[in-house]
Amino acid sequence: MARKEIIEHAGRAKTKRAALGEDIAIEGYIAGEEHEPLNSLDNFPEEYQQDLLDAGIEPSEKDRSGSFLQQDCSVVYSKVKYPGLELMSTTDAFKKHSWLNDYLWNAVPVDMDKYTAEVELEQTHGYFIRSEAGKKVTMPVQSCLFITSDKIGQKVHNIVIAEEYSELHIITGCSVSHAVNSALHLGVSEFYVKKGAKITFTMIHNWSQGMEVRPRSAVVIEDDGTFISNYILMTPVKSLQMYPTAYCVGRNARATFQTVIYAHGDTKVDSGSRAVLQGEGSRSEIISRVIATDNAKVIARSDVIGEGAKAKGHIECRGLMLSDTAEVDSIPELKATRRDLDLSHEAAVGKVAEEEIQYLMARGLSEEEATSVIIRGFLNVDITGLPDALARETKKMFDMSLEKVM
Amino acid sequence: MLEIRDLTVEVEGKEIIRDLTLNIERGEVHVLFGPNGCGKTTLLMALLGLPNYKVKKGSVTFKGVNVTYLTTDERVKLGMGMSFQHPPGIRGVKLGDMVNIAQGRKEETIDEDVIALAKRLNISIEFLNRDVNLGFSGGEVKRSEILQLLAQAPDFIMFDEPDSGVDIENIELIGGIMSELLDRNKMPSKREKAGLIITHSGFIMRHVKADRAHVMLEGRIACSGMPDEITKNVMENGFERCVELCLRGEDTEWREKR
Numbered sequence: 001m002a003r004k005e006i007i008e009h010a011g012r013a014k015t016k017r018a019a020l021g022e023d024i025a026i027e028g029y030i031a032g033e034e035h036e037p038l039n040s041l042d043n044f045p046e047e048y049q050q051d052l053l054d055a056g057i058e059p060s061e062k063d064r065s066g067s068f069l070q071q072d073c074s075v076v077y078s079k080v081k082y083p084g085l086e087l088m089s090t091t092d093a094f095k096k097h098s099w100l101n102d103y104l105w106n107a108v109p110v111d112m113d114k115y116t117a118e119v120e121l122e123q124t125h126g127y128f129i130r131s132e133a134g135k136k137v138t139m140p141v142q143s144c145l146f147i148t149s150d151k152i153g154q155k156v157h158n159i160v161i162a163e164e165y166s167e168l169h170i171i172t173g174c175s176v177s178h179a180v181n182s183a184l185h186l187g188v189s190e191f192y193v194k195k196g197a198k199i200t201f202t203m204i205h206n207w208s209q210g211m212e213v214r215p216r217s218a219v220v221i222e223d224d225g226t227f228i229s230n231y232i233l234m235t236p237v238k239s240l241q242m243y244p245t246a247y248c249v250g251r252n253a254r255a256t257f258q259t260v261i262y263a264h265g266d267t268k269v270d271s272g273s274r275a276v277l278q279g280e281g282s283r284s285e286i287i288s289r290v291i292a293t294d295n296a297k298v299i300a301r302s303d304v305i306g307e308g309a310k311a312k313g314h315i316e317c318r319g320l321m322l323s324d325t326a327e328v329d330s331i332p333e334l335k336a337t338r339r340d341l342d343l344s345h346e347a348a349v350g351k352v353a354e355e356e357i358q359y360l361m362a363r364g365l366s367e368e369e370a371t372s373v374i375i376r377g378f379l380n381v382d383i384t385g386l387p388d389a390l391a392r393e394t395k396k397m398f399d400m401s402l403e404k405v406m
Numbered sequence: 407m408l409e410i411r412d413l414t415v416e417v418e419g420k421e422i423i424r425d426l427t428l429n430i431e432r433g434e435v436h437v438l439f440g441p442n443g444c445g446k447t448t449l450l451m452a453l454l455g456l457p458n459y460k461v462k463k464g465s466v467t468f469k470g471v472n473v474t475y476l477t478t479d480e481r482v483k484l485g486m487g488m489s490f491q492h493p494p495g496i497r498g499v500k501l502g503d504m505v506n507i508a509q510g511r512k513e514e515t516i517d518e519d520v521i522a523l524a525k526r527l528n529i530s531i532e533f534l535n536r537d538v539n540l541g542f543s544g545g546e547v548k549r550s551e552i553l554q555l556l557a558q559a560p561d562f563i564m565f566d567e568p569d570s571g572v573d574i575e576n577i578e579l580i581g582g583i584m585s586e587l588l589d590r591n592k593m594p595s596k597r598e599k600a601g602l603i604i605t606h607s608g609f610i611m612r613h614v615k616a617d618r619a620h621v622m623l624e625g626r627i628a629c630s631g632m633p634d635e636i637t638k639n640v641m642e643n644g645f646e647r648c649v650e651l652c653l654r655g656e657d658t659e660w661r662e663k664r
């Protein structure tokens with residue numbers, strides 16, 4: 001699509017309500033003032049350093065192949081340390097690569113809803129990450145989208161491309177400073193996993209009670225490509241709705257979504273993962289763990305659509321209720337369009353089992369300790385597909401965020 | 407070490423244990439036989455103080471402390487332990503984690519100590535890394551329970567059918583560890599531990615020598631005696647007949663009630 005046409009499409013979708021999630025008013029949010037670029041992440045104001053850490057960002061950049069930081073609507077830091085890796089703001093990337101237009105709105109439709117339209121029409125940067133063909137960037141790239149001012153509307157467009165037989169590992173955190181009472185985050189992310197390539201994408205959302213969040217993500221996976229998403233949300237959020245979709249278009253394309261949500265306070269989350277299995281022998285696995293307490297309301301969706309021969313998809317959603325005023329809706333869906341498919345789902349929502357608590361108490365734990373062990377266990381999805389060091393680190397990040405809420 | 411007096415226990419509003427009295431001294435191991443559903447497991451759960459097992463009457467004294475209304479973890483801290491007949495699986499909690507917990511360690515990793523203990527029960531590192539009891543075979547459940555007790559090293563240990571569904575070689579293995587846990591290899595005067603073992607087959611008795619055996623019927627100790635004698639009678643004649651035989655000549659209270 002030519003740019004002009006894209007803008008037209010966006011214009012027409014400006015008031016189009018999203019298919020899911022409550023309709024949020026996006027008009028009142030501002031771009032705020034420009035922030036000065038940083039020489040190093042260490043120079044980021046002291047008061048925000050902890051927020052970076054909480055979002056999985058390593059300010060020292062140790063063991064990172066590159067770092068990207070966007071504060072409100074300004075890209076304040078972007079640095080590549082690894083040959084074969086490209087990392088910059090999407091704005092810069094479009095100036096540099098004219099071919100990037102072929103990727104723009106190719107995975108996510110620009111006229112999907114008013115949020116995608118808004119990102120096209122009022123875009124405030126976002127990141128571009130690309131690994132060159134054959135380059136295995138085993139050390140993770142870290143990126144952080146951070147909101148530090150009140151009333152900010154962050155409208156980012158991220159594009160991630162793993163060229164043929166390359167490998168990319170991304171840790172990305174979205175964070176908001178404690179001083180912010182209300183803000184908006186619209187994030188479009190388009191991932192392209194080329195033939196034989198692999199992307200792992202570990203995202204920590206570190207929002208707060210005043211945040212309205214509408215990510216719009218999609219992944220296109222070619223022959224023998226692998227995409228693994230690990231999503232962690234442990235902090236409250238006012239309203240979050242997302243339904244990232246992986247299109248396994250190539251033969252033996254694989255997609256994995258692992259989602260861990262601990263919803264507390266008045267959090268409202270509608271979060272799903274969808275895999276469209278178009279390629280022959282393509283596979284997907286969707287795993288989600290949701291804990292709801294206080295007055296939190298969570299809709300946990302998952303959807304697998306089988307279209308290609310011998311495609312295989314599995315969904316495993318589990319919910320744990322810790323209060324009688326919380327709510328979890330677990331909605332797994334399977335759609336088959338031919339015979340030679342293998343699609344399945346398991347879903348369960350329950351409370352902490354009395355029997356399990358007693359078993360742990362019989363080994364010497366108090367009731368409280370036992371409950372906490374069970375909750376940790378419940379959230380303990382084995383993060384697969386990450387290089388060892390990254391897996392360990394992700395586990396650490398995960399334990400840290402868990403510790404804060406328990 | 408353990409003194410049970412006139413204990414009556416209710417589960418879900420149903421009286422399961424009735425006026426049960428039993429003493430187990432330091433250094434002793436007792437065996438408990440009884441038909442399915444007579445209340446053996448209920449007795450152990452009640453001794454451990456699990457919340458669904460309501461004591462309606464009587465008392466339990468452990469090491470001189472009245473524990474009748476103490477919580478399970480308090481009793482465990484005093485030195486009680488138990489291997490479960492049907493332990494629940496816990497998703498995301500590994501057997502190795504359970505071993506750390508049983509040892510009272512805050513450790514989160516499965517370290518050399520744990521691996522060394524597991525090795526004694528022929529349990530591999532891979533197995534330690536599995537979610538506890540999820541998909542374990544019958545025999546694996548039993549070994550995993552014994553491993554946790556080995557880590558916990560309680561002073562009074564209750565075993566709920568440690569031999570059910572276990573092959574001959576593993577019964578020997580489990581029996582060896584149980585003997586060790588129960589100080590059976592020490593001189594009688596040096597024995598500090600005590601135990602209560604529930605078994606249907608009696609197979610485990612070949613590897614763990616007991617001091618006394620009891621037959622439970624309908625929530626009561628119907629008769630008691632020497633382990634060899636009771637085991638033989640139960641195996642050859644069945645529970646009811648065993649009780650009759652062992653009560654012949656002694657006009658007990660239980661008989662009158664019948």
Ligand SMILES: Nc1ncnc2c1ncn2[C@@H]1O[C@H](COP(=O)(O)OP(=O)(O)OP(=O)(O)O)[C@@H](O)[C@H]1O
Pocket residue numbers: 417418420422440441442443444445446447448449458491
């Ligand atoms: N939670 C419960 N709710 C209702 N009834 C129960 C409960 N737990 C135990 N019971 C009943 O109490 C009785 C005694 O059960 P228990 O498990 O103690 O028997 P047992 O002697 O250990 O039998 P087995 O040899 O089969 O293991 C049974 O009739 C059982 O159905």
Ligand SMILES: [Mg+2]
Pocket residue numbers: 446447448491566
């Ligand atoms: Mg039983």
